[in-house]
Amino acid sequence: MQRSLHIVPELCTGCLQCEMACSYDNEGVFNPAKSRIKVFNFHDQGRFVPYTCTQCAEAWCMMACPVDAISVDAATGAKVVSDVLCVGCKVCTIACPFGTVNYNSTSGKVIKCDLCEGDPECAKACPTSAIQWVDANWTGLDRMRTWAAKTDAGTQATAH
Amino acid sequence: MRYVIVGAGPSGVIAAETLRKVDRSGDITLIGGEPGPPYSRMAIPYYLSGGIDESGTLIRKDADHYDALDIRYVHGLAESVAPADRRLTLEGGEAIAYDSLLVATGSSAVRPPVPGLDRPGVHTCWTMDDARAIHDLAREGADVVLIGAGFIGCIILEALVERRVNLTVVEVEDRMVPRMMNAAAGAMLKRWCEAKGVRVLTSTRVTAVEDSGNGGGPLRVSVDPGAPMRADLVVVATGVRSNMDFLDGSGVKTATGIVVDDRLATSVDGIYAAGDVAEGPDFSGGWMVHAIQPTSADHGRIAALNMAGRGARYQGSLIMNVLDTAGLVSASFGKWQGTDGGDFAEAADEAGYRYIRLAFDGDHLIGALCVGRTEHVGVLRGLIQSRVALGAWKARLQADPHRIMEAYLANTQA
């Protein structure tokens, strides 16, 4: 059974534990700037919205990569960047309409959420359950997916 | 069904793979015009800068990939097409019958009519062969003159800087990347490159390339205005032309590229076109040759669906580019120039090499340009292409155009 990250912004207090856990686990540093999940701060409304790759079915990033450096992890369904194959061209960073693949100038490669091989650190680190690791068929995930469909440059008929 | 795809760049390869997904038993032939397995031109700069070897440029890494999908990959150059007989003829005379033909032949680099650009030591940078030649000549400390600071020129610039050559860039227009950058952003790029030790001559024309004397030695490049320069290598990046000559006499309608409709079909029944060679629907309106990787990928997929009878309509791709110029990253999307009477948002930090400009049409974002920002730039595509109604966020973006991610989330998720 595949699982997905489900984010409940209403529960987020902006503590950034998820960003810390993500950057530490993936990059070896406690540095929110290197996190693959990002908490957006709506100062004017006192609200916080954590956001990361939804592992969307369209996988714009993967489709655009010129050298096949992004592939689907069969176990988790995550779209995963290979550091060996990535040349750092950044085409995926403009192709993802959610802005969730980012260039890491230190490594010269891109980084994105890979679901931590099925055990996401952000969900474990979140003290308020604003990030939940849920069954992928759960209906609450639809909101993100609706917007993925709207960006479809091509067509309603896809070949997945 | 006999599917024939001419051209084995990203567009042709993705088309072949998509055909196999939707038609398990169809007969698929993929014809490449260059030796070796299909590769991505886009990866050439990284081969030049030493990040990857030639195998790193391959579109698919597994040597068995095409065989495993039962895609027949062959070499050859298309010479003519006879639509009445549904037959493609290759140079050398071999005839290939098709039921459905995809033209994905991309484009070729062209040299401007400047005397001496045919000399040894002068190279375009478009194919793997070109790349090998440049790899040999662009040694550390070599004098290199790059003609053209357009999008492709600037990408090559990056690779040449990495090779530690002594580089001069000559651009006839008044700024770098004129089609991707406005004056403010172009000036920032130029200032950055100069700070990195690259000589940038804008509003300058190369007038001749000559032998500097004893044959085989360095070249002498004359410019106007300015003094002549010595060069061990001249790289020409002044533009490309669609590879469609072999369609002469076929009845296929062409303009800048091969004109296709929203199914990627050409004017002739049974013939489709995709990628750099195709002049297709543009998301921002009208028809255009994009000549970028994401559009080629979109085209390949959608053309294949239609070839297999899946009736897929195409809303048009958004033109977008991302560029790394000696460490300064810039990106542009859609109609960053804006429309008549449309609103803008702009923020510049000259010292920090950061710039952003958003172009609106009423309540919608229609284009964007940014320099020095890599975080979440893709969301600019999302905002434009999903036609997000910005509401109160338009004013917020005008106050601080960097809040693009917040604008997107507030209007779509939260």
Ligand SMILES: Cc1cc2nc3c(=O)[nH]c(=O)nc-3n(C[C@H](O)[C@H](O)[C@H](O)COP(=O)(O)OP(=O)(O)OC[C@H]3O[C@@H](n4cnc5c(N)ncnc54)[C@H](O)[C@@H]3O)c2cc1C
């Ligand atoms: C140096 C460089 C850097 C680039 N960087 C970027 C970038 O950063 N971002 C971006 O979006 N794009 C970039 N591009 C552009 C990108 O590579 C192209 O948009 C993409 O390759 C187009 O794919 P295509 O399949 O349409 O055509 P191509 O990749 O050009 O493939 C065309 C194929 O057709 C074959 N062919 C041609 N004529 C014939 C014939 N008569 N018969 C049979 N076969 C034929 C060719 O051999 C080739 O196999 C770059 C290009 C270059 C050269």
Ligand code: SF4
């Ligand atoms: S990075 Fe973007 S395009 Fe790629 S899978 Fe995630 S949401 Fe989709």
Ligand code: SF4
């Ligand atoms: S930056 Fe890396 S993963 Fe992204 S498109 Fe380029 S090569 Fe592929």
